[in-house]
Amino acid sequence: MKKFTDLITLQANHKQQVVFLMVVISMLYFYNFYVNDIWTPNESFYAESVREMFESGNFLDIKYNYEPRYNKPPLTYWLIAVSSYIFGLNEFGIRLPIVLLTIGSVWLTYLLGKRLYGEKGGIYSLMIMAVGVQLMAVKQYASPEIPLTFFFTLTLYWFIKGYQESRTKYYYLSYVALGLTVLTKGYPYIVVIAGIIGLFILIDSNFNVRTTLKKASQIKLHFGIPIVLFIGMSWVAYMYLTYGENFWEIFQRETFDRAFTRNEKSLRPFFYIEVISWTILPYSLAFFIVLVHYISSPKKIKSEIAFPFAWFIVMFLIFTAAKGKIPTYFIQAHPAMALIITAALVNIAPKKTFFSKALKVSFYLPAVLILAISFFTTYFLSLPLIWYLVPVFFTIITFVITKTKSAKSIDNQISIPFYAIFGVYILVAAYLKPIEKYRPYSEIGEVINERENIDSRIPILIEKTLIHNIPFYAERRAIRDQTPTQINSNQGKTLALVRAESLDYLSGFKSLWSGMIYDFPSESQFAKFVKACIDAENGDYSKFAEYHLIFKE
Template sequence: MRKRLPAGTYLFILAVITGTAYFINLGYNDIWNPNEGFYADAVRHLLQNNNLLDFFFNNEYRFNKPPVTYWVIALSCRLFGLSEFSIRLAIVLLALGTCFLTSSISGMLFGKKTALWSGLVMAVSFQFLINTRYATPEIPLTFFFTLTMYFFVRFIVFRKPFALWSAWISLGVTMLVKGYPYLIIIAAIMASYAFFSTGRNFRSFVHKLKQYRILTGIVIALVIGMSWPFYSWIKFGNDFLQVLDTETTYRAFRYQTDWFHDLFFFPLVMLWGFLPYSLVFIPVAIASAARADYRRELLLPFVWVAVILIVFTIAKFKLPTYFIQAHPAMAVVTGWYLGQSRFSFGFERWIKRLGIFLPGMVFIMVFLAAMSLLNTGRYYLLLLLLPASSLILSYRNSDKRWILGTFPLTALVALFLLFTATVLPSLEKVRPYKEIGAAIRSRLNGKNSYVFLENRFLHNLPYYSRQKTAAISSGVLQKISVQVPYFLLAEEKDTMAVAQGSTLWKGIVYKKNSEAAFFPFLLSYYHYLHGDSSGFRKYRLLMVFPGKNILPQGYPERK
């Protein structure tokens, strides 16, 4: 007789392994270009100035994002010191918190078994997972967005007034992560749920909105969420308003793009961004929406996903990260399906082939390809015991379907462990930013200077150099005139003509400004390992001792 694995034990073990994977080599990589550089340098200034309201990047005011992301990173750095690890630690902790909240929402709606599934699905959703490796607002935004929805669900289920007011307060904090558009999005989710849950009866709909204290709640959210923008407007006036307009209304309504591309942008993002379970979620969502009983049962996560999809499809400017806030709802639906058999045998068979086996096998093939192409140690093949365990246990267990559903999850976790343990650390061979910054700081002796970069801007260099940094063209390398010794990072071939300079460092730097497009960067690194360094350029760092005492035209004074 086959023994049944204790309920939840295997999933709990996988949850521990996945959570541990989040921390592996978290602080090993230098600050990533460009986005992480903004937050690292801004937090450095925040800690240096003890100013929680005015943010600086590269010694200039930065208005682009509200303060909560800076605050949570700064808290981590205050507790553990300023480092790559502490900068990212806050992000990882909020990511784990998001998984817990997703699990809790699922548990309140559908029970404990579904809860554990939903939390795990959220933890390994591809786009969410990769955003845990660097400090940007996406994970804090997802956490506070999900926290708002968690309290909203608690109010729906338990009718506790405290939960309702906590939801509105959390919405205000969500606005302090990425702006007032999220008031519109979350209020639209609440209103849509009220409308459809009352059978589209207008009188019942209005009554439901009154139960939500929607007018009072919006006022509370506005007071909290608009407090920092109001402060910045009072202090900085039009300088702040121009940035606010660029970050919000320009992106939403005036950004030029192609409508046909817009229509399919986020469905495609959903397909790859929610791997390994997107091919489970999509057919399950479609099949469930076609049945009235399932549609009612899944109404809240359905309207959550639908509102985000509609709002950001209408908005002109699009980034894949905008859809991460829909992942908790998608994880709830996926967990609802994986935790229980609700469909016909034929449907289940196709889900097993298309949504379970196919993504799992694809990730295993990517794992093997990465090992082969990037010359990792063969002992990392042991990581494939993870997906193998799900196949073996499903064969030996009476609840085959329940265990088999973990196959794509374990395959992705194995791949993630491979990258965090060996691939990402190996990239530091071609990421010398900390080394460049250390060379600059070693010559300053506490004094201020300038760093000039030829034909580019490295967003993490202000953090590592602790100096004002500017991009200049090749034609003015010999025309720089400043009153103090300065630093020049330029292509090696162009530094030969610069007089009065001493070499502090030389090596290769990735030729593109952004590493956010990670696959091209990884491809360049692969070619570099095989003797082709065309994706990188030889650079030299000089300390130059000028004779004239003027700043170059257009170069801003230090603040």
């Protein structure tokens, strides 16, 4: 029992502590990660594009719904393709690389924390990074945000390692990682990471231009830039040579224009402040307090947080000024925010000050609220009564932590929010399986593909909007925005997915399947989707529409 208590209170020896935390975090990440059909719309783009890669044998020309998809570079698609080749083209194979790279991102944050702030710093950084709300959300579906976070963090890890040890090989590894970052999300990230490194060197040089230039010359830019461009831009060059302006216009709009152009609507200076207020919960309040502390003591920025501060502030300024503003764009700043909080904890004065008291409240208050939420979550999700054992268990853990005399106060401040929110994530993950009854996409695909008389060359016509994962499960092209008149007049064998109220306008069709489908554009607003499912459980299907899969010979 004492050994377990030491582990949850961060009093075990360092190696055992890290292994315990990584195992517990990995178990949470893997729990129910593959039980849901492909999420629509974002995950559908990657799942279907990879399916079409296997179908065509062409892994360079990315297509979704049999049309060119020039929006993003290919590395995320390739990672999913490798996993799917090994484990099958299914939800497990498609999401596995995302989960693994999430674990990798947490591990890199640990390595950065350990390098900058010692062994305890590594543990604190690991825990803060691992349970952020936004990270937990995006690790659940296939998209480029997590691969980008991994390679972005890897780039900066190799850089700071090379900078501190004055070893050229780490700079080269950093350039390779930056090339992979570009191959994941586009060349604007060269500017972002260059800005971070440049500002850090400037701070580290006391804003002395001559010293800054001297230190900058050590990072071998004349070798690094060709490495980055060769790895990151080779696919872009291939696509431009193959498709010319048709490719470049879309790629430029989705990368550079979205990142660096702006208009009046994009001038929302507080957007990412709002994002931070929830994206790294349960540590958001602590981050704001720590940030104010450092800004009010500028000398401490250089001595304690020069590197993570440059990382955070450059990303904050660039993405605040950018045209496109989406919360997931800021996930790559999570490691920096974790490191900034960690710096304050390992450098905090032992005497009680207003800052230390405020910081303690910023950890404990969210933890208490989250424990209350965990009980409410069981009730809200209508989970079986046995699931109340989860919030009870984590409440007991937090109680044990507070009563263990051997635990340091700072260790408690990190641990209690960590375990408090852990229970909520388990409960939400438990609910992922029950909500599948309201997501019949794979069922629709099975009905289509088990019938020999429905050739894969027959497209599926979808009334009104496109349900983005239907091409993946139906294994065919989907034609969106069809009217009953268009469907009725289609020549030859016709497969369609229509609303129940349209059946009276159609003739000669046989219904193969019927069921309820979520009737809003996106499931990515997960809280709204969950609320709709709960309402449906209580008989309110107002957020769903009855659809029929129909076929005419």
